[in-house]
Amino acid sequence: MAVVRIDYTHVGRRASGIERITTAQFNGAALSPLDVRPFNASGNRLQIMAAQMIGLPACALGHRSDVFVFPGFPPSPYFAFTPDRSVLYVHDLFLLTRRHDLNRAAKYYMAPLFAMAVNRFRYFLTNSQDTARQLQCRCHPDATIIPYRPRIENVFGLAVGDRAARPAKPAALRVLSIGTIEPRKNFIAAAHICAALAARTGRPVEYHIIGRIGWGDDADLLRGRPHVFLHGFLSDAQARPLIESADVLLCTSHAEGLGLPLIETQYCGIPVVAPQGAVFGEVLGASGLFIDTASPERAAERIAEAISGDSWRSRYVAASTANVARWNAIADNDRNEVVAFLSRLGGTTQGVH
Numbered sequence: 001m002a003v004v005r006i007d008y009t010h011v012g013r014r015a016s017g018i019e020r021i022t023t024a025q026f027n028g029a030a031l032s033p034l035d036v037r038p039f040n041a042s043g044n045r046l047q048i049m050a051a052q053m054i055g056l057p058a059c060a061l062g063h064r065s066d067v068f069v070f071p072g073f074p075p076s077p078y079f080a081f082t083p084d085r086s087v088l089y090v091h092d093l094f095l096l097t098r099r100h101d102l103n104r105a106a107k108y109y110m111a112p113l114f115a116m117a118v119n120r121f122r123y124f125l126t127n128s129q130d131t132a133r134q135l136q137c138r139c140h141p142d143a144t145i146i147p148y149r150p151r152i153e154n155v156f157g158l159a160v161g162d163r164a165a166r167p168a169k170p171a172a173l174r175v176l177s178i179g180t181i182e183p184r185k186n187f188i189a190a191a192h193i194c195a196a197l198a199a200r201t202g203r204p205v206e207y208h209i210i211g212r213i214g215w216g217d218d219a220d221l222l223r224g225r226p227h228v229f230l231h232g233f234l235s236d237a238q239a240r241p242l243i244e245s246a247d248v249l250l251c252t253s254h255a256e257g258l259g260l261p262l263i264e265t266q267y268c269g270i271p272v273v274a275p276q277g278a279v280f281g282e283v284l285g286a287s288g289l290f291i292d293t294a295s296p297e298r299a300a301e302r303i304a305e306a307i308s309g310d311s312w313r314s315r316y317v318a319a320s321t322a323n324v325a326r327w328n329a330i331a332d333n334d335r336n337e338v339v340a341f342l343s344r345l346g347g348t349t350q351g352v353h
Contacts, residue, residue, distance in 0.1 A: 002347070010048070088125070196296040266320035276292060
């Protein structure tokens with residue numbers, strides 16, 4: 001059987017969702033019994049780009065029977081011309097669908113490479129069924145697309161603790177969002193919703209954001225608002241007390257390929273509020289509270305109603321626990337499908353020249 005080589009050139013730069021998926025889903029243990037070998041890179045950005053554009057193609061030329069899997073950055077154009085042994089893991093299609101939300105590097109470097117891979121590759125893995133549906137409209141009609149949804153572990157080390165026993169009407173409501181502060185995350189809308197929620201409930205609403213500052217001026221606009229707290233990037237251990245103390249997790253993203261924190265935070269039984277949309281329904285199932293982010297007043301009304309009863313906390317603790325179990329059962333089945341697929345693909349690449 002051929003070796004399965006995984007592009008790890010992006011790993012180690014920062015603790016992003018893409019890195020988490022790569023290290024958790026594309027290693028020897030996760031893909032056992034396949035022979036999995038990461039292709040790493042180190043150094044500055046130029047050295048990493050050189051590894052991607054030169055190092056990986058050179059490795060492929062020297063190992064013509066191996067399968068190459070790309071779960072991070074879009075691959076070198078070389079692999080677009082060897083589609084019989086190249087597999088692209090697609091986290092989302094933002095590089096093609098939301099160009100106005102991209103920074104310069106993404107728009108002029110990553111997007112063209114990604115478009116080429118989508119057009120020419122024949123084998124894809126995706127992080128959700130929703131991403132698979134979107135990809136189907138853009139790739140080759142005969143392409144193979146297999147969802148490989150990540151198993152959600154308790155990466156923050158969260159516990160439910162006393163959540164169910166906390167007051168149903170706290171003196172102040174703590175709302176939390178997690179993600180890089182950039183236009184796509186739409187945190188400005190979240191701040192408006194929190195202000196509307198405070199007006200509706202007659203109680204202070206604190207809005208906390210965990211995440212590094214990305215491109216755009218959203219961070220500056222948020223800093224000027226009362227009751228908004230920007231915590232910057234935090235390690236998992238540093239984020240834990242903020243997540244556990246929050247009353248509600250709020251997502252207002254214009255789009256997500258998956259949205260790992262939506263499920264990861266459910267280990268502490270927190271209610272998760274998200275936009276109406278296919279991927280959010282897929283991820284949260286019956287446990288989610290879905291809102292129209294374009295209408296802060298209607299969104300605030302929906303949230304206020306959901307947390308108005310005496311037992312809302314215990315209800316969401318139970319729903320969150322059930323949803324994590326539901327999702328992980330799906331992910332375990334996906335893993336078996338992907339191992340079988342890569343095993344078959346590795347067998348067909350023997351003798352390729």
